[in-house]
Amino acid sequence: MAEFQLSLTFADAPIDQFARDARGAMSQKEKQGAILFFGKAKCVSCHQVAGESNEMFSDFRNHVIGVPQISPLNTNSTFDGPSGNEDFGMEQISGKAADRYKFRTSPLRNVGLQPTFFHNGAFTRLEDAVAHHLDVWKSALFYTPVGRLDADLAGPTGPTLPVLIRLDEKLRTPIKLTRDEFAQLVAFLRTGLLDERARPERLARLIPERLPSELEPLEFEVGD
Numbered sequence: 001m002a003e004f005q006l007s008l009t010f011a012d013a014p015i016d017q018f019a020r021d022a023r024g025a026m027s028q029k030e031k032q033g034a035i036l037f038f039g040k041a042k043c044v045s046c047h048q049v050a051g052e053s054n055e056m057f058s059d060f061r062n063h064v065i066g067v068p069q070i071s072p073l074n075t076n077s078t079f080d081g082p083s084g085n086e087d088f089g090m091e092q093i094s095g096k097a098a099d100r101y102k103f104r105t106s107p108l109r110n111v112g113l114q115p116t117f118f119h120n121g122a123f124t125r126l127e128d129a130v131a132h133h134l135d136v137w138k139s140a141l142f143y144t145p146v147g148r149l150d151a152d153l154a155g156p157t158g159p160t161l162p163v164l165i166r167l168d169e170k171l172r173t174p175i176k177l178t179r180d181e182f183a184q185l186v187a188f189l190r191t192g193l194l195d196e197r198a199r200p201e202r203l204a205r206l207i208p209e210r211l212p213s214e215l216e217p218l219e220f221e222v223g224d
């Protein structure tokens with residue numbers, strides 16, 4: 001099993017090839033986006049690459065980043081808070097009130113292939129997930145799930161202000177990017193960090209047609 005899992009690590013994206021001296025591996029747009037990611041947009045302060053981060057674009061720590069609280073209408077899971085529509089995040093595990101609304105920094109490799117973003121899938125477009133970080137207050141206060149998420153997730157959203165009050169100080173001041181800069185940052189994430197081998201069409205080939213147990217193999221949704 002461990003061998004199989006290791007074979008599913010896809011970390012040969014344009015940025016890795018560029019770092020190994022293939023200067024043409026990244027487009028101009030992706031390179032500009034990388035400069036923003038590591039510079040003015042300050043993404044690397046949490047989505048780290050050095051030392052123990054092992055080039056995974058995460059500090060593997062927990063932060064409050066103010067993701068809108070959505071909870072499914074029909075669920076067997078228990079949600080937190082007085083109205084049962086909140087997720088206290090790390091506090092559920094540590095039991096410490098100081099950890100309320102904290103979630104672990106997501107690694108960003110192959111993020112362009114994801115259909116949804118953040119721990120609860122509150123956003124379905126990479127652009128919205130990035131814009132959220134650049135101006136958390138605006139993104140969270142004007143958030144509406146309607147029309148973007150599956151019907152059972154378009155239900156009641158938990159309160160926003162108690163989350164925003166605890167916002168990580170790194171995200172408290174909005175960062176202004178021009179339209180071009182924003183597009184560059186998104187391009188860096190979407191294709192600059194993408195290892196083509198991680199595409200679902202390719203992974204789907206690993207699904208066996210028959211199992212040794214003779215049980216029916218599970219059906220997987222394969223992206224476009």
Ligand code: HEC
Pocket residue numbers: 037041042043044045046047062063064065067103104105106107108111114116117118119120126129130133134168170171185189
């Ligand atoms: C204060 C730390 C912090 C900073 C700074 C930060 N992020 Fe994040 N980021 C997080 C955390 C924590 C999550 C996961 C939140 C969750 O799951 O609810 C996340 C999630 C994401 C995701 C969604 C990934 C997924 O798998 O769903 C993207 C995309 C992202 N960040 C991009 C960026 C970009 C681009 C920047 C710079 C503009 C940035 N982040 C700056 C902490 C940070």
